[in-house]
Amino acid sequence: MALLEVENVSKEYRIPGQPPIKVLDGVSFCVDAGERVAITGRSGAGKTTLLNILGGLDRPTSGKVKCTKDVGFVFQSFRLMPELTVLENVLLPSMAGVEGSRVAKAPERAKMLLEKVGLADRAEHLPAELSGGEQQRVALARALMCEPEIIFADEPTGNLDAMTGADILDLLMGFGGKPFALVMVTHSAEAASRCDRTLHLDAGCIASD
Ligand SMILES: Nc1ncnc2c1ncn2[C@@H]1O[C@H](COP(=O)(O)OP(=O)(O)O)[C@@H](O)[C@H]1O
Numbered sequence: 028m029a030l031l032e033v034e035n036v037s038k039e040y041r042i043p044g045q046p047p048i049k050v051l052d053g054v055s056f057c058v059d060a061g062e063r064v065a066i067t068g069r070s071g072a073g074k075t076t077l078l079n080i081l082g083g084l085d086r087p088t089s090g091k092v093k094c095t096k097d098v099g100f101v102f103q104s105f106r107l108m109p110e111l112t113v114l115e116n117v118l119l120p121s122m123a124g125v126e127g128s129r130v131a132k133a134p135e136r137a138k139m140l141l142e143k144v145g146l147a148d149r150a151e152h153l154p155a156e157l158s159g160g161e162q163q164r165v166a167l168a169r170a171l172m173c174e175p176e177i178i179f180a181d182e183p184t185g186n187l188d189a190m191t192g193a194d195i196l197d198l199l200m201g202f203g204g205k206p207f208a209l210v211m212v213t214h215s216a217e218a219a220s221r222c223d224r225t226l227h228l229d230a231g232c233i234a235s236d
């Protein structure tokens with residue numbers, strides 16, 4: 028059964044006084060539970076726009092996205108809260124809305140996740156005291172906090188050197204525990220090759236699947 032159904036999604040950006048920019052033009056696909064999907068395409072192809080729409084961070088101009096509510100996000104630029112400690116950053120999703128109230132023993136889970144990403148000893152540090160790779164590991168723990176069924180990752184290794192990026196990818200691919208589907212925007216052929224499928228975006232459409 029599909030976890031995510033994308034039906035004929037189009038997106039136009041409208042800037043007053045200018046012609047609309049059509050970024051996505053009738054994109055349709057499904058993602059099954061546990062499936063790993065890479066999204067590729069040149070810069071400006073609409074990958075981030077698509078991922079944000081899939082994850083409910085943005086709305087399509089037309090078309091539909093049917094998705095489970097349990098999602099996690101990993102961004103290229105980490106996007107940790109600078110004033111919160113590492114542990115507080117991981118705990119943050121568990122404090123928000125209905126999702127969070129369903130997480131039993133949130134502090135224990137956050138500490139377990141930090142241990143799994145190898146940062147148990149950095150729990151009380153601030154993000155600025157961590158390297159980029161370490162910050163992305165915190166972001167990964169945060170994304171997994173509410174036990175999502177699907178993780179959206181937008182170039183999760185794009186700001187990291189090759190070796191650190193490979194470590195993050197290994198973590199993402201081999202996390203263990205409750206399985207999750209992964210939809211990952213990437214420019215890395217190696218990362219794409221580790222997914223079950225690659226969707227290539229070109230001119231607003233899926234050029235190959
Ligand atoms: N908020 C916005 N307003 C207007 N244009 C946008 C906005 N966000 C993205 N775009 C444009 O949409 C296109 C696709 O952007 P994006 O989805 O970020 O591409 P990618 O992630 O593939 O590099 C680009 O041409 C970009 O300039």
Ligand SMILES: [Mg+2]
Nearest residue numbers: 074075076181
């Ligand atoms: Mg992008």
